[in-house]
Amino acid sequence: MTDNRLASGVASSAGSNSTSNSGGDISSNISSNISSNATRGTAPLPATLDALRAALGDDAVRIGEQIGEHAMTDWTRHDPTRPAALLLPRSTEEVSRALAICHAAHQPVVPQGGMTGLAGGAIARSTDIALSLERLTGVEEIDAASATLTVRAGTTLQTAQEAAAEAGFELALDLGARGSCQIGGNLATNAGGNRVIQSGTARDQVLGLEVVLANGDVLTSLGKMVKNNTGYDLKHWFIGSEGTLGVITRAVLRLHPPRAARHTALVALDGYAAAVNLLRRLSSRFGNDIGAFEIMWPDFYDFGVKLTGTRSPFADPHPLYALIEHASFDASDDGERFSCALTEALDSAVIRDAVIAQSVADVRALWAIRECTAEFPVRLDAINFDVSLPIGEIGAFVDRCRAALDQQWPGNVSYFFGHIGDSNLHVTVDGHSIPGVDHHAVYAFVYEMLRSLHGSVSAEHGIGLLKREFLPISRSPAELAAMAAIKHALDPHGILNPGKLF
Ligand SMILES: Cc1cc2nc3c(=O)[nH]c(=O)nc-3n(C[C@H](O)[C@H](O)[C@H](O)COP(=O)(O)OP(=O)(O)OC[C@H]3O[C@@H](n4cnc5c(N)ncnc54)[C@H](O)[C@@H]3O)c2cc1C
Incomplete structure (x- = not known):
């Protein structure tokens, strides 16, 4: 790799205003x-x-x-x-x-x-x-004046991204499954992905939505307006509802001006506090021109390097790695300001080392390490966690979680990484390393650690089937009752995706 090394509550009767509870x-x-x-x-x-x-x-x-x-x-x-x-x-x-x-x-x-x-x-x-x-595919319209894209739900994310790019815009949503996942699925799960730190989640991209309700009624709200205070904003009930409230058939998505220049760096850090320090420094200097801030703990980084056959650009191992993307609207931005910011961070010992990608191939190689997760289902017996916690608490949680896993299941192999700018931590425990241990026991063990921290058992992948028994860790009885009331109102026979979420 060519690198530019810088140096060596609804029901008060439930009696809880907490976000967590023990109300099984x-x-x-x-x-x-x-x-x-x-x-x-x-x-x-x-x-x-x-x-x-x-x-x-x-x-x-x-x-x-x-x-x-x-x-x-x-x-x-x-x-x-x-x-x-x-x-x-x-x-x-x-x-x-x-x-x-x-x-x-x-x-x-x-x-x-x-x-x-x-x-x-x-x-x-x-x-x-x-x-x-x-079969419900295709981009129906790109409205340049409104900067919107109207798309059918079965269209893949990548197709929608490409259509936006051809029209001179950018669709901000991006994730590793872009070639296969569909816009309807992205919205039904309120997908996050790589650029949440810059442009928000899938929810934040939606201006209008068309949904078919359980009884066949079609709710068409394909407005392109940014402002529309005419009562309840119904689209938000369906975004993130995981197919339990209606079938999404079309959407109007916001488009953004394209980020004309992208600069990608891999940074080596002393530890989590340094990562947060760097995040805050870069955010205060570049605002939402910071397009990704992905943290990899060494277990994950080493695995990613090995899996992708990449050579680590660093001679020595480090306690933490950050993959950072700077994305500027200005095509003439040659990355000098970004490079200077990293040099300053290096000079003030906020970071240990850094490389900046010099070519598209470099960018791909660096992202390949982070996106090695696509191989997890094939290479590992993956027990996946997708949790969120306040940003300041994630480092301590990783240390606690790792120590607790080691004590409970000595010899376990676990990988820690995440979209830390979005308060999202992923943990994958390889079931092969703890033969005979039931996955459920591992899920229960890790999720239980979140309860006292008021963390979320799902930052972005949703509850689905696999996490539904753990939902009460992150939602109060009053919140669950409100969700159930909405479900009953929209789907009185309970035909839509039964057994999911609840
Ligand atoms: C390699 C890889 C990387 C990933 N990276 C990320 C990431 O960074 N961030 C992230 O958030 N997720 C990520 N995911 C998870 C996944 O891609 C997302 O959850 C995605 O949004 C799912 O879209 P899908 O079309 O595949 O939905 P499906 O898997 O088919 O369905 C997901 C849920 O949505 C419902 N659903 C699907 N379509 C509709 C519709 N039209 N109307 C109503 N309900 C519907 C289903 O019933 C189900 O509950 C990743 C997955 C992979 C394999």
């Missing part, structure tokens, strides 16, 4: 209320499938061997299950017809996007009907 009883009541409303655990009636074929056409209703592996599980590879049927609607109207039929039949439906989710949210049971958005 209350949450299990909520779950059982919702599932008892809903869900027939039996295969769809032949009459339901006939009605769906009549409404969508035979080729849009697949059963049995016609359903490929893609529809059976998401990126977690958890419990692959062939759904009872797979629907492939081509339009909002067809989604609406399908849901109206399933609502009348009390038939559970699981919306499926690109199946890159990391919480098991899109996995259907063998008695569920999966509804894939894969």
Whole structure:
């Protein structure tokens, strides 16, 4: 690598205004209320499938061997299950017809996007009907005056990014699964990704949304206005709702001016306090021109270097590494100011060492280390955590978590990394290193450590199937009751993605 080395509360009766609680009883009541409303655990009636074929056409209703592996599980590879049927609607109207039929039949439906989710949210049971958005694709419009892109939900993130770029704009959302994940899935999970520090989460990109409700009603709010105070902002109920409140069919997304110059640096640090110090220095100098601030602890960094076959640009190992992107609107920005800021940080001993990528190949090589997580499902028996904590507390949490894991399961191999600028820490424990230990025990052990810190059990991947029993660690009984009330109001038969989230 060529480098430029710089030197060597709703219900007050719940009685809690805390964000965490120990109310396991209350949450299990909520779950059982919702599932008892809903869900027939039996295969769809032949009459339901006939009605769906009549409404969508035979080729849009697949059963049995016609359903490929893609529809059976998401990126977690958890419990692959062939759904009872797979629907492939081509339009909002067809989604609406399908849901109206399933609502009348009390038939559970699981919306499926690109199946890159990391919480098991899109996995259907063998008695569920999966509804894939894969035929609902295409960018419908780019409105240069409003700086918006109107897109169908099944369009991949990468396709939407490319369309924005061709029109001279930038879609701020970006994540490693960009080639497969869909805009509908991104919004249903309120995806985060690499640029949250700069432009916010998926939620922050949305101006308008079209959603089909459980009973087939179409809620079209495809406004392009930034300001619109006309009552409840309904789109926010569906963003991050993981397919439990409605099927997203179209969206109007904000576009941004393109960042014309990007500079990427890999920095070696003494420890977490230094990382926060650097983050604050760079933020005060560059504001949201800091486009990524990714922290890698040595276990993760060494693994990423090995996995990608990259040579570490540093001769010596360091306690912490940060991958930082500076993204400027100014095409003539040659990175000198960014480089100076890092030199100053080096001179004042905030950082130990740094390299700045000098070519596109360098940038790719540095990002490949961070994005080696794409290989985790293949290389590891990955027990993944996607938690958030106040930024100042993450370093201490990592130390505590590592010590506790080592005490509980000596010899465990665990990797720590995260989008620290967004208060988001990822931990992956390799189940291969602790043979015979049930994954559930590891989940419970780590999540329990978050309770007293008022941390979140999901920063960005969502609750889905895999984290639902841990939701009460991060949500109070009053919050859970409010969520259940919204779910019941919008989906009284509980047909949409039953067993997820709650
Ligand atoms: C390599 C890799 C990197 C990743 N990096 C990140 C990252 O940095 N940040 C991040 O947040 N996530 C990341 N993810 C997770 C994943 O990509 C995101 O959660 C993504 O938003 C899921 O989109 P999808 O289309 O694949 O959804 P799916 O996995 O198909 O579904 C996810 C959930 O959304 C629901 N859903 C899907 N489409 C719709 C719709 N149209 N209407 C209603 N509900 C719907 C499903 O029912 C399910 O509950 C990564 C995944 C991989 C494999």
